[in-house]
Amino acid sequence: MGAVMGEFRVKEFPRVKAGLVTEEECLLQFSEGINEAASGSNSVTLEHFYDYYSDLSGGIPSDDWFVYMMENTWGICEDEEKNFNMFLDSLERLFIVKAKEVAKGNEIEEKAMARIFKFFDVDGSGELDKEEFAMAMNRFGMPLKQHEIDGFFRRYDEDGGGEISFDELVNRVCSAGHVTGGGTTTLDPPYDSLRTSDM
Numbered sequence: 001m002g003a004v005m006g007e008f009r010v011k012e013f014p015r016v017k018a019g020l021v022t023e024e025e026c027l028l029q030f031s032e033g034i035n036e037a038a039s040g041s042n043s044v045t046l047e048h049f050y051d052y053y054s055d056l057s058g059g060i061p062s063d064d065w066f067v068y069m070m071e072n073t074w075g076i077c078e079d080e081e082k083n084f085n086m087f088l089d090s091l092e093r094l095f096i097v098k099a100k101e102v103a104k105g106n107e108i109e110e111k112a113m114a115r116i117f118k119f120f121d122v123d124g125s126g127e128l129d130k131e132e133f134a135m136a137m138n139r140f141g142m143p144l145k146q147h148e149i150d151g152f153f154r155r156y157d158e159d160g161g162g163e164i165s166f167d168e169l170v171n172r173v174c175s176a177g178h179v180t181g182g183g184t185t186t187l188d189p190p191y192d193s194l195r196t197s198d199m
Helices: 002-007 023-037 046-059 063-076 078-102 109-120 130-139 147-156 166-174
Strands: 127-129 163-165
Touching: 002 023, 023 046, 078 109, 078 147, 078 163, 078 166, 109 130, 109 166, 127 130, 130 147, 147 163, 147 166
Parallel strands: none
Antiparallel strands: 127 163
């Protein structure tokens, strides 16, 4: 029971955040409810957990609210992979904007990206490892967290060799529909950073 209570993020519970109940009241309600679902057992099984939320569902206004509550209270995500890919897409769009900012004269985004990547390609191999990639992204004004760098490599390091070809990266980012009309850059409204913490 204590382990479950320890994972319950009471400060993030929507009704607590809205000031409708206190943290103490929320914890007491959850404790009593999960105890009832567990029929007084000292341990809480997955079945008890399901029973608790099944009983609770009658008072939940909508499926969306339920998902919001679960994501906040337990730190889970309905579709983490989809959200992470959306986050990488947003980084790619920002990458293009930053490349436009550092472009010299009439240089287009692709050329600016390739020029900076080549600078950090110390051995001239045409590929960057994670450390070189991180340094290059810092040069673009985009310091990335380790899980974001890992995400880029999962997307572009197709053979799993630990390096990505910057020519392939530039070509794929710039052909992904982010750049249109002869180099005009479009950027969606700002995308909130992932809540994922560095592993």
